[in-house]
Amino acid sequence: MTLKVYNTLSGKKEEFETIEPGEVRMYVCGPTVYDSCHIGHARSVVFFDVVYRLLLSMGYRVTYIRNFTDVDDKIIKRANELGVTSEAISEKYIAEFYRDMDALNVKRATLEPRATHHIDDIIGIINVLIDKNMAYPVDGDVYFRVTAFEGYGKLSGRKLEDMEAGARIEVDERKENPFDFALWKSAKPGEPFWESPWGQGRPGWHIECSAMSWQLLGESFDIHGGGKDLIFPHHENEIAQSEAAFGKSFVRYWLHNGFVNINSEKMSKSLGNTTLIKDILDVYHPEAVRLFLMSNHYRSPIDFTEQSMKESSGNLDKLYALLLRVSDTYGNLPIIRLNSNNKARSGPVWKDFFAAMEDDFNTAKGLAVMFDAVRKTNRLLDDVTGETAFETKIQVEVLTTDIVKIANILGILSEIPMEYFERKQKDALESSAVDPEKIQKLIDERTAARKSKDFASADRIRKELEDMRVAIEDRPEGTIWKMMD
RNA sequence: GGCGGCUUGGCCAAGUGGUAAGGCGACGGCCUGCAAAGCCGUUAUUCUCCAGUUCAAAUCUGGAAGCCGCCUCCA
CATH class of the missing domain: 1.10.730 (Isoleucyl-tRNA Synthetase; Domain 1)
Structure with missing residues (x-):
């Protein structure tokens, strides 16, 4: 019996072998905390929760990291719209994330780091990359030099040449190559910032995962996961950064979950069909x-x-x-x-x-x-x-x-x-405004009618209950009822 | 334009060379005063289409059609 996993990197199912015997180190990209979690987040988080549970049941010691991206353009934008700090936004949505995921019975990861708590590590990696000539600073920004990393595109199966052909990407004259991506962004007025060798600024999106996984799991680890959409550019760029910085193979197995559609349609903000976990859990x-x-x-x-x-x-x-x-x-x-x-x-x-x-x-x-x-x-x-x-x-x-x-x-x-059914009944009652005492009274009447073989009355009462959306079951030990869905 | 994926019964969905799991629904039956729940049986001679390889294909190869995703923030 051996675990086989589909590895995005090879495009094949592979036998799962850990780097250290008996030990799994796993990193899964968590949310950018600028909005409420939707069913798509639930899919990713729940899936990797199941992976985590399975690995534990197999007897592995598992170090499971799931991060929060708590510094990002979208968070800043949201904060500015509402006139609050970025921190206030991220705290609010981290709290919501926990509320949703705890409700979904998701186990906490071993560690749940935040990007803003690892700024020093991020700056450290960027320094290494600049020293190795894999990155270059421009006007307070720092960019990764994609052409300097030979394996660029190996995860997503793209070649730089192919991408450039149909690219619709904003041309930034300061970049050597349009696909060079930001490791560090200089702060504009009103934006949160940290001091760095390149001036005040904040990390780019991809570098935080390289920094946190490096700090918490080491230069190489077993599993890295996330939604399919993260394959490019996010995970591609993580590989580039980490392998360029440390000169080692970054991750053994890349796992990516598919999307959730809503009524056969892609879920997106523009279609207005974003389905939030908290709303689903109401029903x-x-x-x-x-x-x-x-x-x-x-x-x-x-x-x-x-x-x-x-x-x-x-x-x-x-x-x-x-x-x-x-x-x-x-x-x-x-x-x-x-x-x-x-x-x-x-x-x-x-x-x-x-x-x-x-x-x-x-x-x-x-x-x-x-x-x-x-x-x-x-x-x-x-x-x-x-x-x-x-x-x-x-x-x-x-x-x-x-x-x-x-x-x-x-x-x-x-x-x-027992509690599951009791609670379910209670919830159904609350939303239907049916009086449980009345239900019990009708059931008692029906039971009496049945005893005296007055089945016409019994059936009439059952019909009455059904009209109240109450279904009954006659069991040896008595009649029970439940609300119909 | 580049890259990748999908197409299995009324619906959802497993199945990657050996003769179609499971769930929902429907129908028939057992049980029940009648129901419900549970159980039993039936429900794809066939896997989008065409051609090929093979003793054998839903599964491999080639082609066609349709659908979808990524390439821009996104789980």
């Missing part, structure tokens, strides 16, 4: 969002629609309903949860799931394995008889342990099933 359970994000391969585009979210919500219900059913039947869910953390106790379902995940994080296939197991477990529970009870219990426990273990990797099923 859908965070774990339903995770389930949705896992429903296709991370490198493919995924389409956010009401239908797909409803499906994911329904699937989440199905999973929690199974857990509830198991604990109602056996009352041993805490034991199962405990076992699910024990590596030695994994069954065949976990092995199938893991095999899918090992193949470049095939979560869609992994989900299929899990839903197969759900069906198997329900089938067993349907067929419980006195004779088979003990044997069934063991089989159910093995299956459920695997399901919970899988859920731990996907970052779902973190709630107590």
Whole structure:
């Protein structure tokens, strides 16, 4: 069993081998904190969260870095518009990022550095690059000399010559080459700045990641990730800076996730269809969002629609309903949860799931394995008889342990099933203005009618409840109800 | 103009040489007073099209069509 990952650098799936045995060093580009996070951020952050969880489950010691870009033109622009400091903007959106991602059950990274806390490291790298003649200062700016770095374009598969042909890039006369990019930008009036050998200014966008990864992970590390859009120019430029500065291979495996479309359309500010995480979480359970994000391969585009979210919500219900059913039947869910953390106790379902995940994080296939197991477990529970009870219990426990273990990797099923359904009901009630006491009264009436075999009345009451969007289920232990979606 | 990707049933989606996972939906059945939930069965002789390689292709090769992304801030 070996993990295989698709490496953007080679364009192939490769066997995953760490630089240091048993240890993974991973850096993922975090957000530029100038606005609220949207579902696209969620995809990237949740995907790498799953990668992180999987690596941990494989027994690796993982150092996971996810940065915040807290100095940038867009932040400055926003701050000026609102008449506040850049810092105020970045603090606000960092806080929002945590609120959104915590809600989505995303684990914190090992370290979550900010660009502004690493200005000295940034200046240090720029100095090295200038000394090596890979960069040049002009009027307080410093540019990277792309033609001096032989491998420029190797990540994105471009050649400088090809790009120049169709380039629509502003010509800056001070640059030696139009593709030279800023390592340091001189401060204009009203902009935040730091002192540097080239005067007051601030770092360019790409250099911070080279500086922080160097400081926190070293000159070479295992995984670098981010959205597909970062391949060029951001990651291409990071490679150029880091490899030029340190003369070593920068990153072994480059992982890039695909985009989220909204109703088959590219999500963009100009189309006005930017879908924010916080707005989605007003309507859908965070774990339903995770389930949705896992429903296709991370490198493919995924389409956010009401239908797909409803499906994911329904699937989440199905999973929690199974857990509830198991604990109602056996009352041993805490034991199962405990076992699910024990590596030695994994069954065949976990092995199938893991095999899918090992193949470049095939979560869609992994989900299929899990839903197969759900069906198997329900089938067993349907067929419980006195004779088979003990044997069934063991089989159910093995299956459920695997399901919970899988859920731990996907970052779902973190709630107590009973509480999940209670909260769901409470939320639905709040948005529907239906009186729960009235519901209970009607259910009691119906139960009485059923007892006296007055099924006409019973059905009439059920219809009445349905009109209130209340669905009922008659169970051996009594009638339960829930709000319809 | 340059680079890259995608096209699998009503919908979503796995599957990279050995005869089409899974989810949603629909239909039939079990269960139920009737339902719901759960379970069982049916739902792609076929994988955009054409040609080729092969004993064998959704999977490899060549070509065509359609869709999309990146090349500018962007997860």
